[in-house]
Amino acid sequence: MADPLALPSPSIIEGLDYEAILGALMADVRDRFAGAGIDYDVGHLETDPVKIVLEAAAYREMLLRARVNDAAKANLVAFSEGTDLDHLAAFYDVARLQGELDEALRERVILAISGRSTAGPRDWYRAAARRASDRVKDAAVYRIGLGPDIRVAVLATDNYGEPDAALLAAVRNVVTSDAVRVISDRIEVIAATSTTVDLAADAWLLPDAPQTVFDGLEDGLRAALAAQGGLGFDVTRSWLVATLHQPGVQKVVLHTPASDAVVGDNAAATLGTVALTYKGRGR
Structure with a gap:
């Protein structure tokens, strides 16, 4: 599926140019005066009525x-806001x-x-995990080997990304429900924050x-990782120093970590x- 957020602005949304509109109106009125045999220079003076x-x-x-433009945007997922977005979401049962x-x-x-699909694609479970709670920032869904075992790795919006037991339970209740779980799948809900970086x-x-x-500095560093990080985000030494x-x-x-913390697409640090x-103050 194409990502609606990555598409260019549609042609139905018109660029607005006040001067161009005014110029077109003035040209039209000039033509009308000329057609009536009247020599009238519209706009010659700023005070021209x-x-x-x-x-x-x-x-x-x-x-x-x-x-x-606003009416057109209200019907597009990428631009819709507020109650317009609520109505658009309801069409997709969200x-x-x-x-x-x-x-x-x-x-x-979008998820x-x-x-x-009745086949239970990855985004089917991701969408279910995301609707379990507004505390779910994201979720990774992947299969273990070729069998029926599915992992749903949860990333939280709070607690610097670390999901607590209550959040994991809320996601588990949704993704393992009869309305969501594909009958042949065995699902385990885990924390996505599988890599811990000591500094x-x-x-x-x-x-x-x-x-x-x-x-x-410490609170700022933790907040920056929570905001910028996420699934598949590598915590590099250069990022730590820059932050x-x-x-x-x-x-x-920087003394620790000695190397970059590289995580997989299904995990977070x-x-x-x-x-x-x-250490004091420099010059």
Whole structure:
């Protein structure tokens, strides 16, 4: 299935140009005057009453065209928002979860479309896992060997990606239900965060940087991994150094990990212990 979010803007959504609309209106009125044998230079003066009326008409026409654009967008998954997206999702039997934002709902609609099959494709189970809770950021679905054993690896939106027992149970209840599970599949729900990265580093601050810059480095690093990371995201040494190099930080020397943490497409990395040592201030 083609990804609707990756497609270019459709031609039905028109680019708006107020000056072009106004120019077309003025040209039309000039032609009408000329056809009536009247030599009238529309727009020769900014105070020309005909031009003032045409400017108002051009602005109203632009607003109308913008409304047509909005109506077209409301019927497209990639652009629809709010209650328009709710109605579009309902067509595919997808309902907004409590507190769910448009971006997450849009992703689930696309999953529901691509997962429609009685054969139980990967996205069928991913869509089911995502609707179990708005705390599910993503899920990886893969088969063990050639047998019936299926793994559903869950990544959480909170707790830096680590799903707790309650979230795993919620996903398990949905994906193993009779309405979802293909009868020949044996499903196990696990945490996607299978790789733990321990970090040890030294950090120096710039002379005028407040101490709070250093104090917030660990929380900032964990938040950055939760936001930027995900399934298949490798935690490289260069990424760790760059993320720790916040405004006010003069230097970072990374001791651990000694190598990049490379994860598979069905897994995610999480931070374990973070040992940051304040080494003073550089020049």
